[in-house]
Amino acid sequence: MTLAEKILAAHSGKDKVSPGEFLSVRVDLILANDVTAPLAIREFRRIGVQKVFDPQRVVMVPDHFVPNKDIPSAEQAKLMREFAQEQGLVYFEVGRMGIEHVLLPEQGLVVPGDVVIGADSHTCTYGALAAFATGMGSTDIASAMATGEIWMKVPPTMKFVYQGRPGRWISGKDLILYTIGDIGVDGALYSAMEFSGEAIDSLSLDSRFSMANMAIEAGAKAGIFRVDKKTLAYVRSRAKRPYKVYEPAEDAQYAKVIEYDASNIEPQVAFPHLPSNTRPISEVGEVRIDQVVIGSCTNGRLEDLETAAEVLKWRRVHPEVRLIIIPGSQKVYLEAMRRGLIETFVLAGAAVSTPTCGPCLGGHMGVLAAGECCLATTNRNFVGRMGSPDSEVYLAGPAIAAASAILGRIGSPEEVAA
Amino acid sequence: MKLQGKVHKYGANIDTDAIIPTRYLNISEPAELAKHCMEGIDPDFVGRMEKGDFIVAGTNFGYGSSREHAPIAIKEAGISCVIASSFARIFFRNAINIGLPLLECAPAEEESEAGDILEVELKSGKIRNITRDKLFQAEPYPDFMMELISAGGLIEHTKKKIEARRRQGEI
Numbered sequence: 001m002t003l004a005e006k007i008l009a010a011h012s013g014k015d016k017v018s019p020g021e022f023l024s025v026r027v028d029l030i031l032a033n034d035v036t037a038p039l040a041i042r043e044f045r046r047i048g049v050q051k052v053f054d055p056q057r058v059v060m061v062p063d064h065f066v067p068n069k070d071i072p073s074a075e076q077a078k079l080m081r082e083f084a085q086e087q088g089l090v091y092f093e094v095g096r097m098g099i100e101h102v103l104l105p106e107q108g109l110v111v112p113g114d115v116v117i118g119a120d121s122h123t124c125t126y127g128a129l130a131a132f133a134t135g136m137g138s139t140d141i142a143s144a145m146a147t148g149e150i151w152m153k154v155p156p157t158m159k160f161v162y163q164g165r166p167g168r169w170i171s172g173k174d175l176i177l178y179t180i181g182d183i184g185v186d187g188a189l190y191s192a193m194e195f196s197g198e199a200i201d202s203l204s205l206d207s208r209f210s211m212a213n214m215a216i217e218a219g220a221k222a223g224i225f226r227v228d229k230k231t232l233a234y235v236r237s238r239a240k241r242p243y244k245v246y247e248p249a250e251d252a253q254y255a256k257v258i259e260y261d262a263s264n265i266e267p268q269v270a271f272p273h274l275p276s277n278t279r280p281i282s283e284v285g286e287v288r289i290d291q292v293v294i295g296s297c298t299n300g301r302l303e304d305l306e307t308a309a310e311v312l313k314w315r316r317v318h319p320e321v322r323l324i325i326i327p328g329s330q331k332v333y334l335e336a337m338r339r340g341l342i343e344t345f346v347l348a349g350a351a352v353s354t355p356t357c358g359p360c361l362g363g364h365m366g367v368l369a370a371g372e373c374c375l376a377t378t379n380r381n382f383v384g385r386m387g388s389p390d391s392e393v394y395l396a397g398p399a400i401a402a403a404s405a406i407l408g409r410i411g412s413p414e415e416v417a418a
Numbered sequence: 419m420k421l422q423g424k425v426h427k428y429g430a431n432i433d434t435d436a437i438i439p440t441r442y443l444n445i446s447e448p449a450e451l452a453k454h455c456m457e458g459i460d461p462d463f464v465g466r467m468e469k470g471d472f473i474v475a476g477t478n479f480g481y482g483s484s485r486e487h488a489p490i491a492i493k494e495a496g497i498s499c500v501i502a503s504s505f506a507r508i509f510f511r512n513a514i515n516i517g518l519p520l521l522e523c524a525p526a527e528e529e530s531e532a533g534d535i536l537e538v539e540l541k542s543g544k545i546r547n548i549t550r551d552k553l554f555q556a557e558p559y560p561d562f563m564m565e566l567i568s569a570g571g572l573i574e575h576t577k578k579k580i581e582a583r584r585r586q587g588e589i
Binding site for chain 1: 431439445446459478484486490504507512515572573577579
């Protein structure tokens, strides 16, 4: 069995599972946010149980439209907060929170071997910790909150092997954009993506989170990594629960094995309006930008801010560009402050915000007007994603984003004058 | 039961932001969401469509977010069934869970145009294009999905499960 199959088998009381099989799976953790929880709560009430199956295994995080951007958002956040209080759930208030997929691993709430479901498509982020994590809708979450179980179809696993050492400015974001550019936005539809190879071993956990995060952008059900020394070092000081390390079997069956030479991969930029619409930075040409956003559940971690600060240090944001930087959690914010990164950003002329999903989905804190163009380290560049349907979004990693903010057009750190 | 209505045709990779733009996610009332159905890609859709009509689209329909607001908006707007060459995974689950019928059928998508009149029989998966006098067969649902659908969606299915556990004295 593959890594994904082993975890699903262990959570459904079976010795062996195969792709296509329907299972009732025991879940270790359930997640919802201020956009999806209100619907989940409404459906939960319809089931007719009074209490969630285990309040310590249900997490609710207000992150999409908080600090509340308007009255309807405030009502949704309130509804979720009151339910969390009533049920005694794990809940993080504004000022103590983070973007859910940055926050949960950092807090040790997700551990290796877990099955996690979340009412947010980027729940697949936790695959970086060798958990089987997948996004679902509010009704699925309501049912799981009542029973502690969920139905799943075992996905086939596609294995992606990245050979070689990645270049100077390459992060996990570049590898995943390159991959999506290669296989397309439905290239891994209904599948689990298993990431491995020498280049993956060299990546930090922060970079692995970025990769697993965007598995959904290839249509995948999950993106998953094996546990190594780095995973254990990350988890050891954080884990709130005991964990189990699963390994894919020697004879695991993969639907497909795709190999890349990571040493040849340049920093990637996804053009509007699909994450698969990628080009290497050397082929981007002249693209002027009005705004740059560095943050989100894809790239709001400490390594991302370190990279951005490295490029921005002693430099100024282009006069015609607005640079918005959003640390992914309070913990990331505090550490960035201690390391002097926030000072670098403010001196460079950036706006630094409290953690929020905000601009990534055109919510608040950086909505685009018609005709405007934004380069973002986020995960989606659909039509109107960050605001007006007549605006444009390009996606890239933090190195390209920081350099572009200085240049006023999409460019690489190599082009920023020393 | 046979459904009849006209076709509203879209391409591949219709994402959840096209179905319900993110700026409306601070609401969760189905009727309000329905007013903005497909607004991201087709702002006149709600004014043009009639109850019972079909959305017919290419591959990977419902790509993107996990938000149930997308299938809810389509269902509440009055679309009787979405026919596509393929569906994004989470959208597929969500639609089945809330009772929005979906049929996967690439030939029906390839050979139907906007405004065509279709007749659809959900149980058998038969799709008849009346305008072009053609008959298509959609992919059948797996048994487990049929069980969910005939229970009336996931919440009804879960109620039965809880009831069974209560009877067995588990909870």
